[in-house]
Amino acid sequence: MKKIVAMLLTVSMVSAIAVGCKKSDSKKESATQSTESQSSESATESSTEAPTSAEPEGTKPSEDPEAGTRATTEVKDGAYAMDEAFNDPSTFKWMTYTESGGDWEVVCENGEMVAKIKSTGTKEYSCQLYFDGVSLMKNAKYKLDFDIKSDAPRTYEWRFQLNGGDYHAYAGEQHVELGTSWTHVTKEFVMEEKSDPSPRFCFNVGNDGSIKDAHNIYIDNVTLVILDCSQAEKVDNGPALNPVSINQTGYQPKDPKAVFVDGTMSKTFQIVDANTFEIVYEGELTAPYACAGAGSDIVSGDFSDFDKPGTYFIRTSSSGNSYKFEIADDVYDEALKASILMLYTQRCGCEVKADIGEAYADFTHPACHMDQAKIYGTDKMIDVSGGWHDAGDYGRYVVPGAKTIADLFMTYQDTGYKADDLGIPESGNGVPDILDEARYELEWMFKMQAEDGGVYHKVTCDNFPATVMPEEETNQLLVLPVSTTATGDFAAVMAKASIIYKDIDKDFADKCLEASKKAYAYMEANAASDTTGFLNPSDVFTGEYPDAVNKDEFFWAAVELYLATGEDTYLAKAKELYSDSMELGLGWIEMGLYGVHSYLRTETSFQKDAEFTDKLKTRVVDQAKADLEKAKKDGYYNAMGTNYPWGSNLTVSNNGILYNLAYLVSNDKELKDLSSYQVDYIMGMNVCGYSFLTGFGTNAAEHPHHRPSQAKGKAVPGMVVGGPNGEPADPYAISVLTGKAPARCYCDNDTAYSINEVAIYWNSPFIYILAAKAAK
Template identity: 35%
Template sequence: MQAYAQQNIYINQVGYQKHQIKKVLTGYLASSFDVINVQTGGIAYSGSFSLRAENDVCSGMILYEGDFTPLNVEGNYLIRVHSSINSGITSYTFNIADAVYTDVIEKANKALFLQRCGMEIEAKYAGQFARHICHTEDCYYHPNCEQTGTKSMTGGWHDAGDYGKYTAPGSVTIGILYASYELNKDKWQSDEWGIPESGNGVPDVLDEIRYELNWLFKMQRTDGAVHEKVHTKDYVQFIMPSEGEVPQFIYEVSSTATADFAAIMAKSWRIFESIDNAFAEECLRAAILAYGYLDEHPDIFPEGGFKNPADTKAGGYSDGYDKDERIWAAAEMYLSTGKKKYLSDFMELNRIFKSQFSEPGWINPAALGFYSLLLANDNKLKGIQDALKKGLHKYCQQHIDVAKNEGFGIGMSADDYTWGSNGTVLFKAMNLVMANLVLADKASGELAARHLDYILGLNPNKVCYVTGVGTNRILHLHHAPTVSDLNVEPIPGIMTGGPNKYRNDEALQNVFDENTPPACCFLDNEESYSSNENTIYTNAALQFVATYFND
């Protein structure tokens, strides 16, 4: 019984801001708890538990909740639980501090650098995670392209646990980082990340983004259309990126990739205009060219959206709907040019979306355009901004209502626990953060912070889903460099995919079945690619949310 009890105390293992709401959960009936200062051994706070959920739909658990929000003294703590079952069981340790997420953010920032392709990752920047230059060979045009031959496609970021590079995920990653940069510009000014560009007078987040933008330029054809991805035909095994010499291919152009490209290049003009005007103008020219191609091809292309051809198994990111990408592009093009044509395009597309928000991931980046419009200082947009505020309020209220009845207090339903569910948790948190900011909605801000608590340990699996932080953290990430290097732990600062009720890999199927609660379908196992693999865009969401709440 003791072992069972100890396995059922849930806490944010990284910690809490001093003035943040602070919760602890148990999966068994407990009467009270003490918060113990680890350094002194003294009791810093005492509280009681109350029933939070019976037979929670997402976790299948009975949960009891304790609140220690009044404790705002900086320090390192653990929680001792008292119950008739087994009194004295303790939680993992955690911190309370003003800038408690600094370590998470710094590790996540460096993790993005460590996803770079096409350059040597030197030890002076990467320490034990140094590696040789990779993927310098020219790529072949896949037969589904309209041209033949080869082209140099070095640069950019590896998207996930393998070595594919994609226009849509890369663009969305930048879009999320740009949104965070606009919300928290003072927090993104560091020029000391320890990357090759550090010390050049430009915030390192923008240097990192520029590395990806320089690759994205290579994805555009001379007529403006943009290729979907660069990838091998099949997934590579767990090898270092410099090994294997497996040929990579450039795949056909798509309307989703072209629209994502237009959006992010248009916004890049605004971000870089005062930093490097020549580069900013290059971005805007590319955006205008891409948008012009979209104008000439108003229907989705290829027909039905991009899908992997028959000879390709690796990394599909299939998307059969492009209006969400097009509305993002229209928003960013208007804000960068001021031309009525783009505002008119946005308004026409918004007849479909009706200013309603959804999670801003690669499959539906419309909210990124909505963010840009909400933050714009433009009197012509007042009516649009008012409508977007209503849509955002509706979205957040729905999630606040869901969270009231969800065992771990987050806005996730059972159907949300699909491939990449941790990204869904933080994409939802991004919308909640925007409501906290633009609507002065305190409840949305509190719920967004609870979503971050979930990622950092306050979840049914009692695991910190970010490598290198927390006590019970991810150790066996499905990430080729991590599996194939000689380091004991993964590259730190990487968030894993999260529970997946559909169990899309054999590792999950061997342990769980259709009766397993959806939020519990997770394995820290390198073979579980559908629950334990990373992506750059979900990591960007971690950077966004943690940065907002830090300090």
């Protein structure tokens, strides 16, 4: 994943920073995604008002001594929402977006912003200068001013636009004539659409249809002043939070059950029957204690011993009521089914049908991405159809695909979930549908293996598509180079598949084992010399999944091949690669726990080295128990403290897998309960008061960053959104969440891709912990 770094930058750094720096946690994205789908700018301009009035051309008006210091977030008439004088390069915060052949450099020099354009590219926004960090309020009247000139006559475009979705303009002008002497531009406009806390202001100075030669454009004194906000609608930051949080879907009678209250006033709680309003249970709340993630004091209660089926809500003595919830044996059936069907709806290269249920009727689509893909840097075309779309985009990436498959395999192994009636094309074939779903991805992965055994990192177009359904993404598909992380993951997951499918389809299992061995041989020859991992070429902007350490992937592969073949050389290699400093991760960067899990969950006859077995077991149980102490202390049974990374719900679910594994090897019931609480957290027992599973809960995420959901204006059900991100990294989230405590950094907005995207591998660990909780 990549993110924009918000800090003081020197101007020469701007281009590099706009591409971002590596972030070592859960989710891929690149800063360029914030400008993805620029091509859809068919600008329904909603601004009205007077045309640009240009002052007499000539010299730039002399600068106000206060210029550059007046910007404020205050909302009042006369306030400067933007005040950019470019007199101090250390505070320069404009960014660049470049595509389709644009080639340029932007600097802040001599008190001006200078765009040194070498090539204008092919599109008007091939060279885009942009500024994030203002907001526009509905019905407010604004005045924009700036000075501009160019070395060579040309036209340009300026606009305030929606920072996501179709990127349409709120206000702007196209084909504005620009001469070689300074022009002062003044424009008044009223924001007529709903208030937007994070629009983007930009100058598009790429291809204007005429100029091709290198030239410079100079800009200065960019200001935006609120002229009249008497009728303005202030920015809406979402519904008020319910401070009383529970699993909004509910509980099975046997489940542990907890209520958390954000606030310290309440001393007691009651469970109220939602139909009869009868009080059926009364309990005490704890004394207040500090919740680090929420940055506040909370109280909590336990009602694990209340197990009577029905529909209820919790009433607290001074903090109001919780949302309704149910207690029933089958309370998770639909949620579990939907969280698996999410993967079916992500299928690429086949028709997706509505046989799985009415809720999916809007999301059917014909087979997509069927054209041959070009191997990057060559003219060779290959068929790589199939697999799952990764996330909110339509890329297909081996690394997260392998994680998703591995989670489904562990679900099959550890929870006994074997439903064969989900409605997917393979339902009723006698094979558990989660294995059929996993096989759909495995069949695609075979196509991603090169002849030398190495595995291509990903197949995507060169950039993210607009907000369209998958069959409408028709740009050239590119197969990106082999990586050792993809190859290691492939070797591991194929070996594991050969075990899982041995008794289901022997030929398929054999094919998986053969592919695994080929990939493993590639790792033996290449893993040690690869110290950088995969990085995007400069003209590819889709998810990178960068990971410079392949030891954990290699370790996992060695363990799985040992278990698949019984050959001691693989075990020896696994022990050689293992170290106590290897993180027990299930991320996509750290995959070590997959190997540890498989080893600890195999038949004891394979665990020949008792010392090694004990070491792994102890690490897993110790780590889970350390988390248990943290989780009890911090509230919401969450052990993340103040570290809520991008895709924190992945961390929550991965933690839940670790806790359940620790329970399976230790039989410590408290660890099983801790895993169960991670499900409750995702489904509503969190300080945000949101169910992070679309379609389930009174207050569930409804606006995920997910193209089919955005295109249809409703969310595919059963998707886990990324969740709170203590370092918001997209303009919308930065705008509405900056300054909040990490556990509260959530907003249900589809442009907030660093908060509210979805991904196959965010669903898959949730599938595991929900299936483990629901296991009868």
